[in-house]
Amino acid sequence: MTDTLTEPVTDTPAGPDRPGGLATQGLSVGYRARPLRGRGAGRAVLSGLDLRARAGELTVLLGPNGAGKSTLLRTLCGLLPPLDGRIRIGGADLAHQPPAALARRLAVVLTDRVDPGLLSVRELAGLGRHPHTGFTGRLTAADHAAVEWALKAVGAEHLASRPAAELSDGERQRVLTARALAQEPEVVLLDEPTAFLDVPSRVALTVLLRDLARDKGLTVVVSTHDLELALRVADAVWLVDRDSRVHAGAPEDLIHSGAVAAAFDADHLAFDPASGTFGLRRTARAGVAVEAPPDMLPLLERALAREGLALTDPGDPAATTRVGCEGADRFTLTGPDGRVVHTHGFHELTRTVRTW
Numbered sequence: 001m002t003d004t005l006t007e008p009v010t011d012t013p014a015g016p017d018r019p020g021g022l023a024t025q026g027l028s029v030g031y032r033a034r035p036l037r038g039r040g041a042g043r044a045v046l047s048g049l050d051l052r053a054r055a056g057e058l059t060v061l062l063g064p065n066g067a068g069k070s071t072l073l074r075t076l077c078g079l080l081p082p083l084d085g086r087i088r089i090g091g092a093d094l095a096h097q098p099p100a101a102l103a104r105r106l107a108v109v110l111t112d113r114v115d116p117g118l119l120s121v122r123e124l125a126g127l128g129r130h131p132h133t134g135f136t137g138r139l140t141a142a143d144h145a146a147v148e149w150a151l152k153a154v155g156a157e158h159l160a161s162r163p164a165a166e167l168s169d170g171e172r173q174r175v176l177t178a179r180a181l182a183q184e185p186e187v188v189l190l191d192e193p194t195a196f197l198d199v200p201s202r203v204a205l206t207v208l209l210r211d212l213a214r215d216k217g218l219t220v221v222v223s224t225h226d227l228e229l230a231l232r233v234a235d236a237v238w239l240v241d242r243d244s245r246v247h248a249g250a251p252e253d254l255i256h257s258g259a260v261a262a263a264f265d266a267d268h269l270a271f272d273p274a275s276g277t278f279g280l281r282r283t284a285r286a287g288v289a290v291e292a293p294p295d296m297l298p299l300l301e302r303a304l305a306r307e308g309l310a311l312t313d314p315g316d317p318a319a320t321t322r323v324g325c326e327g328a329d330r331f332t333l334t335g336p337d338g339r340v341v342h343t344h345g346f347h348e349l350t351r352t353v354r355t356w
């Protein structure tokens with residue numbers, strides 16, 4: 001399912017591709033053996049990659065810990081030399097691009113700690129403009145406007161005058177993303193940009209990156225462990241599986257092929273292809289007959305599953321426990337021995353059935 005660098009630009013059936021984008025051909029990424037150790041050519045983490053991130057799309061890189069996501073992103077931005085193969089940005093070979101030209105086309109946010117020294121947030125974001133400034137490095141009005149826009153886009157304009165060294169992890173992550181956007185590149189590579197963000201901010205940043213890709217024709221590649229969010233928002237996914245194979249396609253392609261489940265299912269975690277969400281594997285020890293309004297059923301199912309009880313039909317004669325709902329969060333429990341207990345709230349409910 002992977003795209004190749006040589007894939008022709010097509011206007012059927014998928015519609016015309018925008019020019020630009022990022023593509024790899026036969027790419028191997030990894031680490032060369034140190035000369036002193038003198039042990040061969042080094043270790044490939046991922047090999048034979050024929051991948052394509054399209055302009056105008058958010059491509060999300062997924063995979064378990066240690067799968068090689070950071071190694072791939074570092075190679076794509078030129079920080080690590082490829083062990084083999086080629087990388088093209090907008091059709092031009094990465095290896096042949098002068099650093100100054102590359103800096104205008106490609107922005108990167110990695111997970112490395114950045115020491116901002118005495119810079120303010122605005123000045124730190126302003127560093128993103130340097131590939132565009134002249135010899136003096138002085139920012140023009142247009143540069144300042146780009147910085148203000150980028151800070152606003154990531155919801156960090158209120159931080160602009162603060163010393164960057166004082167930022168929280170999540171605030172710093174936003175500002176570094178703003179620095180990359182201020183650069184106005186063709187391609188943006190971000191390694192776990194949502195790692196330190198709270199849930200609403202994760203959603204906001206991921207949607208922002210997708211919208212920027214679409215509205216401005218950017219090529220955006222983001223690694224993340226936010227699987228469900230990525231599968232909902234991303235236009236395309238590169239998924240590294242446990243055997244170091246990379247699957248590429250729309251999220252639904254990889255859900256449908258079983259690649260998502262194969263990469264992440266574990267002892268306690270199971271992927272549900274119908275909803276595109278992960279859930280805890282449940283091994284019910286008994287059934288519980290529940291009579292409750294429909295809006296309470298999902299919450300009761302969650303709470304009781306934690307206690308090893310699976311919901312059954314209210315009329316099920318085999319159910320040893322019964323739960324009735326009286327109003328908002330008041331429950332009547334009938335235990336296996338016929339004992340009746342009235343509880344208030346889900347915590348009392350679960351603590352009670354745990355003792356039965």
Ligand SMILES: Nc1ncnc2c1ncn2[C@@H]1O[C@H](COP(=O)(O)OP(=O)(O)OP(=O)(O)O)[C@@H](O)[C@H]1O
Nearest residue numbers: 031045063064065066067068069070071072223225
């Ligand atoms: N500098 C290095 N030298 C040698 N091996 C390295 C180096 N950095 C990482 N590795 C190894 O390369 C493999 C891939 O690591 P990488 O950091 O790319 O994974 P990742 O998918 O980004 O993981 P995570 O989700 O935990 O951040 C791992 O086995 C790691 O130990």
